[in-house]
Amino acid sequence: MGEKKGPILVVGGGISGISTALEAAETGYEVILIEKRPSLGGRVAGFHQYFPKLCPPTCGVEINYQRLRRNRRVQVHTNTQVGAISGEAGNFTVKLVKSPAYVNNKCVMCDKCTPVCPVEVPSDHDYGMRNTRAIHMPHRMAYPPRFVVERAHCPSGCDKCVSACPYDAIDLDMEAREFEINAASIVMATGWRPYDATRLERMQFGALPNVITNVMMERLAATDGPTAGEITRPSDGRKVETVVFVQCAGSRDQDHLPYCSSVCCLASLKQANYVRTANPDARVYIFYIDIRTPGKFEAFYSRTRKDSNIEFIKGKVARVEPGEDGRVIVEAEDILHGGKVRVEVDLVVLATGMESNLKANGLDGNIVHLDEDGFASAHLQQPGIFAAGVAQGPVDVNSSIQEATGVALKAIQVAAGE
Numbered sequence: 001m002g003e004k005k006g007p008i009l010v011v012g013g014g015i016s017g018i019s020t021a022l023e024a025a026e027t028g029y030e031v032i033l034i035e036k037r038p039s040l041g042g043r044v045a046g047f048h049q050y051f052p053k054l055c056p057p058t059c060g061v062e063i064n065y066q067r068l069r070r071n072r073r074v075q076v077h078t079n080t081q082v083g084a085i086s087g088e089a090g091n092f093t094v095k096l097v098k099s100p101a102y103v104n105n106k107c108v109m110c111d112k113c114t115p116v117c118p119v120e121v122p123s124d125h126d127y128g129m130r131n132t133r134a135i136h137m138p139h140r141m142a143y144p145p146r147f148v149v150e151r152a153h154c155p156s157g158c159d160k161c162v163s164a165c166p167y168d169a170i171d172l173d174m175e176a177r178e179f180e181i182n183a184a185s186i187v188m189a190t191g192w193r194p195y196d197a198t199r200l201e202r203m204q205f206g207a208l209p210n211v212i213t214n215v216m217m218e219r220l221a222a223t224d225g226p227t228a229g230e231i232t233r234p235s236d237g238r239k240v241e242t243v244v245f246v247q248c249a250g251s252r253d254q255d256h257l258p259y260c261s262s263v264c265c266l267a268s269l270k271q272a273n274y275v276r277t278a279n280p281d282a283r284v285y286i287f288y289i290d291i292r293t294p295g296k297f298e299a300f301y302s303r304t305r306k307d308s309n310i311e312f313i314k315g316k317v318a319r320v321e322p323g324e325d326g327r328v329i330v331e332a333e334d335i336l337h338g339g340k341v342r343v344e345v346d347l348v349v350l351a352t353g354m355e356s357n358l359k360a361n362g363l364d365g366n367i368v369h370l371d372e373d374g375f376a377s378a379h380l381q382q383p384g385i386f387a388a389g390v391a392q393g394p395v396d397v398n399s400s401i402q403e404a405t406g407v408a409l410k411a412i413q414v415a416a417g418e
């Protein structure tokens with residue numbers, strides 16, 4: 001190997017970015033890991049359980065945090081995004097922009113600040129299903145463990161949290177700052193956002209409170225979620241007895257996302273298990289076009305199919321309407337048995353797909369090249385730029401980690417002057 005050429009920049013601190021950063025750093029390379037949100041973890045930090053084993057993501061994420069804490073070769077910058085990239089493999093110049101968190105590293109999470117905060121804001125982490133205070137802990141698995149302030153919501157002149165903090169950890173005058181780094185190679189691990197369900201006009205998301213999305217269902221089932229893990233109707237908190245899952249909600253549809261996100265069937269099977277575990281009398285209907293559970297996941301599908309309270313109906317949902325007493329009516333063509341099916345249920349879960357973050361973050365153009373679906377496919381990239389996890393295409397966590405590990409090796413080869 002040639003002379004080491006400088007750090008590897010990893011953009012995105014979800015499971016893929018953390019994995020790339022750790023694999024490269026544990027091999028002896030310097031890594032700069034940037035995350036635009038106040039804490040690492042990405043989407044999985046909001047999940048209740050992982051398919052197919054139905055284990056909580058907390059343990060895997062926590063092990064990674066321990067590896068990060070032990071490894072001085074990874075510099076973590078939260079609240080940080082890429083401003084501009086120039087240069088070439090082995091010698092990129094990257095402008096980074098760090099937004100203020102208004103809380104410094106003296107924060108010990110004593111939580112003296114939240115009780116005095118007069119403002120409530122909808123929680124991003126819980127997809128608006130509950131409010132937090134303007135100053136709050138991002139979530140249970142936040143790393144670094146530090147409060148944040150949503151400054152835009154603070155009443156003018158209010159500094160109650162500053163007076164309440166015994167550690168001088170809050171600075172409401174903190175400002176954004178820009179700085180430049182040099183990087184030998186760059187790994188984009190910017191992940192995904194849920195497809196915007198308000199664009200699915202006939203699904204009534206936003207109009208009917210008991211129509212939610214699959215990411216909201218994760219929070220509804222999570223013990224640290226808005227209902228402490230009780231699966232209840234958002235409209236009135238009543239226990240859910242019947243649920244419909246609408247597969248391919250906006251996916252494989254030229255008017256929305258033309259591709260399959262590859263995990264939504266598995267996510268709904270997992271969430272059907274959440275419902276059945278929470279309420280042994282509950283009845284679940286899964287409306288699907290095809291159930292896609294490739295490879296080893298087939299066993300999980302077969303297991304779930306054996307549950308006679310989970311009914312699989314092959315048919316694309318045509319419309320969703322308000323029913324009696326807060327319930328929701330779902331109508332579809334039953335392709336296997338013929339005719340229309342109408343069911344009235346307590347809760348409808350839209351299995352929306354994963355949309356790439358890259359375009360929305362302005363990271364397309366002459367440095368990172370995107371395919372027609374907005375993902376950074378490997379064959380489109382110039383030397384020294386790589387993508388891992390969902391940034392390169394929709395994948396599950398296991399595949400994300402495997403790719404992140406492979407990409408770490410490629411990034412190392414550039415950093416090593418190979």
Ligand SMILES: Cc1cc2nc3c(=O)[nH]c(=O)nc-3n(C[C@H](O)[C@H](O)[C@H](O)COP(=O)(O)OP(=O)(O)OC[C@H]3O[C@@H](n4cnc5c(N)ncnc54)[C@H](O)[C@@H]3O)c2cc1C
Nearest residue numbers: 012014015016036042043050051190191192389390396397
């Ligand atoms: C409803 C649902 C349930 C799922 N359940 C499972 C499951 O049980 N098991 C499983 O294996 N898979 C599951 N998946 C898939 C899983 O969510 C993904 O495989 C995983 O999130 C991929 O991780 P990632 O790091 O690539 O992306 P993400 O988790 O999206 O992380 C990307 C990170 O990059 C950050 N970022 C974005 N843009 C920038 C930027 N410009 N600068 C800096 N940082 C940036 C983001 O804030 C985020 O922290 C599920 C998916 C869905 C839709």
